[in-house]
Amino acid sequence: MTRRYQEHEEIAVSSNPGAVLQKTGVEPEHRPIRAAGPVFTGVSAALTVIGVIAFAVGLTNGAAARVWQAYLVNLLFFLCVAQGGVVVSAAAYLSQGRWAGATQYRLAEAGGMFLPVGFVLFFGLFFGRTVIFPWVQHPVAQKAAWLNTPFLFARDGIALLVMTLLSLGLMRASRSAAACAWAANPANIVMPPPAVRRLAPAVAIAFAAIYTLIAFDLIMSLAPAWHSTLFGAFFFGASFLSGIAAMALGAVLLRSVLGEHNIFRTPRVLHDLGKFLFAFSVFWVYLLFAQYIVIWYGDMPVETFFIVQRVYYPPWEAFSYAVAILMWVIPFIVLMGVRPKRTPAILGTVAFAVLVGAWIELYVLVVPSLSQWVVPFGWIELFISLGFLGIFLLSSAHGINLVSTTATTEQLMEGEGHA
């Protein structure tokens, strides 16, 4: 029984231990396939157009509040996925991980080009500030020095700019020939190239600081009376988890698209992604509980109202439970064993569940502050979300093609390179 998953992987007790990753050479019958071809671009562009139309129609038909809420939720979600992925890449460089050669870095950075787009879209919030931020129309006297429009857009704009530039810098360094050569040879114990070595820790540290700021400014400030110190860590922890889930889902989808010869056909690559997803799902629930228990013990109305409204009363109660089930219960139970992690359909489904959970999580963090008793979800939210998905996919097309090329030309032998 337990041997079954081992049988179809070659236990390569290689006669040539150094050669773990081999360039197979670009042979005519399996040329690198471009996963993000014209159809992909066409569908993404169509989704974007749908989103833009929904945005315009919503604004002109008096649904401005719903439009801007959906805009904020989706902006945060796709920034989290894209940035989380780049930080996974930085983390892998910091730990010198080469479990899937250069492919793991291309996969992690695939969505990175959304970051400059997201930086621009962030300033769109300026036009929705009166319906999004309660403190614009009802300033909070004690917090006015921090919560005011010019300062918020200036500090968050600069922070996102720094984060975007660092991330793009890391992606550029990571795509250099030296970094690819380093990643492709796990037997080599030298350090990654200097540019990567400088940028990876900078990205990781800036991520923690800047995404804490974003969480405080764009989510916590929607309920200006509420505060939780851990909230920033909870937010960027979820972002890291979304990045991993997007990687796992991407790996499963590309596995079937890229034909017979691609690195995602190696069960161990999916196994590693599954372990990663499992571990950070547990980390996410740990942060969630660490926050909850402190607020529960203290039992101070100024802290509890945020939780009570979301966890103890309909209509939001059900959404909060759905988030916990999708982001922790399902990954924890399903991915505990070895075989589910190695089964593409199961891993892909769980990764998709985590991404849906991460989206609902942001929705539950943002919207109840503005709409306590009603769940605004209809075609406006749906189509704006699809529009953001379209923009995200369009900006990721190049990244996805880079993953495809690397995944089809690089070959990993089973049982090796488990450094």
Add this chain to the structure above:
Amino acid sequence: MSETVELAASFVAEETCAHAIEALREAHVGQSRIFSPMPCHKIQHAIGLPPSPVRAYVLGAGISGVITGLLITIGTSWEWNLVAGGKPIVSWPPFIIICFELMILFGGTTALLTFMLMARVPAFEPTAGYRSRFSGDRFGVVVVCDEQQADMVETILKQVGAEEIMRDAA
């Protein structure tokens, strides 16, 4: 009545040692015992034993730790009804911490104890066939087999690259 002999082969590299194990398994000869100076995945794969039952014991102990945690916390709360901060008598959020801690405690100690049991440590007598080099810089494959098979085994071991082969009467 044929004699049984013991062949002790030493290997410099884990790959060749793993190869030797696979070759011996394919040839279906004798009883072999493997010595490794360090934990090694390749050799483990080559031996092809099923996964250790320790993990099942740990799972069981972890679950019983959670149940014990629930019994202790809920039981004592019922036994001594102390209302704190207007919260219900059985307030589960802090109980999760107790359950978690006991799960780790039970699971961790069970892992250690069942590992020692399954690995038969501490062992005060060295295992038959052991050479002190096998704790140093060499991998060892010790085969116990019939005298008629000994030459074949020796050839197999030599072919895959044994560094040195010693033959003793078992």
